[in-house]
Amino acid sequence: MRIATSQIYTASLQQINKSLNNVMELQMMTSTQKKLNAPSDDPSGAALSMQLRAYSATLLTYEENCTLGGNYLSTADGALQQSSELLMNVSELAEQAATETYTKEQMESMALELRQNMDSIYQVSNTKLGEVYLFSGNDIENSAYEKTVGVTIDDPSMTHTDIVSVQGDPSQTVYIQMTESGTIGGTEDLEYRYSTDGGDTWVTATLLAGETAIVTGEASITLAAGTTVTGEDGSGEGTNFYIRTAYEYAGSDEELTLAIGEDTTLDVTSNGSSIFGGIDPATGEPYPEPNLFEAMGDLLVYMETGNSEGVASCIETINDAYEQLLQRAASIGARQNTAQNTAIAISITKDRSISQISSVEDADATQLSVEMAQAEYVYQAVLSTTSNVFKLNLLSYL
Structure with missing residues (x-):
């Protein structure tokens, strides 16, 4: 060739x-x-x-979510530990004030301490990490609770559904006693009296026929027309109202969730109303018992007015709220453990994945x-x- x-x-x-x-x-x-x-x-x-x-x-994202969620849950767990200690103080105050061995002045001093504990628990309920509120559900940019005004009703025939609204910002409990029986919004005037110093001094006033708003110097309460009230007969029986500090939930009912696996999510914030209770903004009424904030509010008014029997009636609810808080703390602790254990497992899997990438590329x-x-x-x-x-x-x- x-x-x-x-x-x-x-x-x-x-x-x-x-x-x-x-x-x-x-x-x-x-x-x-x-x-x-x-x-x-x-x-x-x-x-x-x-x-x-x-x-x-993807594994890195899951790992970061576990770390972030673990930080949120750890902070929330610490906050509830602080709340449990404060609530123990509240319970001890209630036990003391219910013994009928303290003067009204001594009970008023206890009430001041109770207010401080309430304010501290309120601050705890608005705990945040960075810019994230941990007890606002998934509404993480807004505080969980806001201070408002509420009412304690001392009349077994009435409920909060009979209350249309409560207004004002009293510095301490406004104690209202109906001194005449009748129907709110009816055809006859109704006499009542109110005190802003725990019942030491009283101011007499009249609810005019057809009117539904009971007005005091610092606050007012509007009742549903047709509500029946009973005049106080000198024995302490009758319709009594206590206008006092309350706390309204401002967060979401749904928790913030983060993905920590292909089909696994973790709640990293909490619905504060299931822990602290307070006022439901949707209805304007208290959340169902055990309701920590409302129980402390009721306890406060009975202490400020020197009512040992009323204080005693709050103890069981306070204890139930304490048990509820411990249960929620245990739930948060369990979720924190889940975040930590999942992060460890993901880290091992991620290292294996990186090793496989190295074997293919390097x-x-x-x-x-x-x-x-x-x-x-x-x-x-x-x-x-x-x-x-x-x-x-x-x-x-x-």
Whole structure:
């Protein structure tokens, strides 16, 4: 077969380029220490690498959510521990004030301490980490509770559904006694009296026929028309109202959840109303018992008015609210453990995923060094051989 000189040149250049290209590829691998620098290097390996990297990124998100959620839950757990200690103080005050061995002045001093504890628990209910309120459900940008005004009803025939509204901002309990029996909004005037110093002094007033708002100097309470009230007969019986500090829930009923697995989420905030109770903004009425804030509000008015029997009636509700708080704290602690344990498991899985990515992408430095030496040797050999071939011509044999 006749071989033209041009064929020899072309074949020689192809071998040179092939050897040089091999050297360049190995040089790139040496520079990056990776055997997969472009999809064309290993299409199936590149696809696997993309899948592994996407999976690793997802795991990282889950791990970050576990860490963030764990921080939220840890802070909330600490806040509830503080609340439980404060509530123990409240319970001790209630037990003391219910014994009927203290004067009204002493009970008023206890009431001052109770107010301080209530304010501290209110501050705890608005605990936040960074800019996230932890007891506002998923409404994390707004505080869980706001101070408002509420009412304690001392009449077994009445409920909070009979209250239309309560207004004012009294500095301490406003004690209202109906002194005449009748119907709110009826055709006859009704006499009542109120005190702003715990019953030491009284102001007499009249609810005019057809009117429904009982007005005092610092606050007012509007009753539903048709509500029946009973006049106080001197024995303490009758319809009594106590307008006092209350706390309205301003958060969401739904907790903030974070994904910590493919099909797993974790509640990282809490619905404060299930822990602290207070006033339901949707109805304007207290949440069902045990309602911590309302129980403390009732306890406060009985202490400020020197009513030991009323104080005693609050003890069971206070204790129930304490048990509820402990249960919610246990739930938060369990979720905190879930976040920690899941983070550990994810970290192990993520390390394995990174190891798999390395096995697909990273080059073996020792093997690469050997292959590089071989490629350079081959390239030098091809250059040498080609140089000798290019020197040959007919004159070399004359």
